[in-house]
Amino acid sequence: MNIIHISAECYPVAKVGGLADVVGALPKYQNNSEISSQVIMPFYDIKFTQQNTFSSVFESELYLGEKTYKYRILKLKNKSLDFEIFFVDVPNLVFKDYVYSFDDTKRFLAFQIAALDWMLTWKKLPDIIHCHDHHTGLIPFMLQECFKYEVFRKTPNILTIHNAQYQGWFSHDNVNLIPAFDFNNVGLLDWGGTINPLAAAIKCAWKVTTVSPSYMEEMKESANGLESLLLSESDKSIGILNGIDWKVWNPETDLSIVKNYNQKTVASGKKANKKELCDTFNLDIDKPLFAFIGRLVGEKGSDLFPEAFKIALQNPNISILLLGSGNKETEAQLEALKKDFDGQYNAFIGYDEKLSHIIYAGADFLLMPSRVEPCGLNQMYALRYGTIPIVRSIGGLKDTVVDVSEENGFGICHEDVTVSDITTAIERGLELYENKPQIKKIKAQIMKIDHSWNASAKQYINLYKSIN
Ligand SMILES: Nc1ncnc2c1ncn2[C@@H]1O[C@H](COP(=O)(O)OP(=O)(O)O[C@H]2O[C@H](CO)[C@@H](O)[C@H](O)[C@H]2O)[C@@H](O)[C@H]1O
Structure with a gap:
């Protein structure tokens, strides 16, 4: 069975968040004697594309409304990724030094059209087209509705929602960018008076998955406006918990950390x-x-961190370290806090993959007070590295972390997302930290939990088989 994953991100090529981790790992775990799993993604002007070599396997032109763009399909020459990966190179449009920005509508439309146009030329069509998030959300619609893709009508496609908050909305004024289709069906593109690629994909995909069972249920009540749609499409929808790449995230072999360790050497490894x-x-x-x-x-x-940290750090017996970037106001507040709590608090505002590995390995606790968390990978990385997760019980966090107060519990869970939920959870963490025998037991226990992709990759394969 030949599977093609279509995605805007894929680790280690281009990563903004967890989408990249999933698309960079799932195909690896799907590939076996029966399944061949490949990825196609945009060709960005970034470190990975500058440092690797590619061969051109196809060249043509695509139409975006009135405009014509030349594009190439490139293939990574070396086999370092454990799966085949192809790139859509549209110079001047997709080839930018960023993944997401203000011009996403045209860039990702061009990407989707080029990917499908190229697949039209394949001798044998793929058995499953697996789309990830709204950047590829017009594909299920185009496969079903656009005249030029008629040959794909019997090719099953799947949408995986990694985050329903972002939907890729654009105005109906731009509908002419989409290849010709029967205009009587334009309603399939619409949600709330605007073109909504994620909604279109939920309507048209053969199956809809999301990245944890709890998030699938939660979306029916809260999904940034898509609740009723998800409820009405629930018969074809399923939540499959993400896994983590056991090879990349392994404290015993991780080249990014200072000292490698396993369950037996966790104490000295984490200390270093x-x-x-x-x-x-x-x-x-x-x-x-x-x-x-x-x-x-x-x-x-x-x-909530600036305020919560200010309160928590009144206790001189704790330290806090933050790695992240995003909202400019939050970034500034978190920077400003440094001078008040020098020696007890620090923050690296930015993106640093290597540092993230050292933090998973060196921290005692990992905070995740998420309001929305479709799956969350960080808590699973933390577990693998013997770091205790402190999470708000929602989405995938609810499915993967059990509070210490329960039987065989190993984490700290809170119900809501307020400053006091965060500070109380930190206090509970401090109490737990002082109970050395229990901490030792928990570290050994959590490092053994198997969140590798093995089980979840099989669930996806069973889903593919059910529609193929
Ligand atoms: N500043 C920084 N420096 C270095 N590394 C950083 C970083 N900021 C984030 N990361 C890394 O990015 C990834 C984040 O993954 P998550 O799954 O937690 O969140 P995200 O919201 O991006 O993903 C969405 O998709 C994934 C995948 O389906 C879901 O798990 C999740 O719930 C959903 O919101 C982790 O690998 C983390 O280490």
Whole structure:
């Protein structure tokens, strides 16, 4: 069975968040004697494309409304990724030094059209077209409705929603950018009076998945306006919990961390990594280290950090370290806090993949007070590295973290997202930290939890088989 994943991000090529991690791992775990899983993504002007070589496998022109753009399909020459990866190169339009920006509508439309136009030329069509998030959301519509893609009518396609907050809206004034279709069906593109690629995909895809069972249920009540649509399409929808790439996220072999470790050597391994963090960020190794890694956006609850940290840091026995970027006001507040709590708090405002690995390895606790969390990968990375997650019980966090007060519990969970929920959870963390035998037991327990992709990749394959 030949699967093609279509996505705006894929680790290690281009990563903004968790979408890249999933698309960079799932195909690896799907590939076996029965399944061949490939990825196609946009060709951006970024470090990975500058440092690697590509061969051109197809060249043509695509039409975007009145305009014509030349494009090429490129293939990565080396086999470093464990799956085949192709790129849509549209110079001047898609080839930019960013993944997302103000001009996404045209860029991602060109990407989607070029990908499908190229597939039209394949001798054998793919068995499954697997689309990820709204950047590829017009594909299920185009496969079903556009005249030129008629040959794909029997090709099953799947939409995976990694985050329903972002939907790719654009005005009906731009409908002419989409290849010709029967205009009687224009309503399939619409949600709330505007073109909504994510809604169009939910309507047209053969199956809709999201990245945890709880988020699938939650979306029916809260999905940035798509609730009723998700409810009405629930028969074809399923939540499949993400996995993590066991090879990339492995403290025993991770080349980004200072000292490798396993379940037996966790104490000394974590200590060496914590020392590196404390030396770099002027923190005290003897105090419990609470960390946050992620996008500084409302969904992650990060707007509450400045106030919550100010309160939590009144207790001189804790340290906090944050790695993230996003909302400019939050960034400035988090920067400003440094001077008030020098030696107890620090923040790196920006994106740093290597540093994120050292934090997962060196921190004692990882904070995730998310308002919305479709799955969340950070808590699973934390578990693998023996770091205790402190999470708001929602979405995938609810499906993966059990509070210490429950049988076999190992994390700290809170119900709401307020400053006091965060500070109370940190206090609970401090109490737990002082109970050394329990901490030791939990670290050994959480490192054993298997969140590798093995089980979830099989669930996707079963889903493919059900529609193929
Ligand atoms: N400043 C920074 N420096 C270095 N690394 C950083 C970073 N900021 C974030 N990261 C990394 O980006 C990834 C974030 O993944 P998440 O799944 O937690 O969130 P995201 O909201 O992006 O993903 C969406 O898609 C994924 C995948 O389906 C869902 O798990 C999730 O709930 C959903 O919101 C992690 O690998 C993290 O380490």
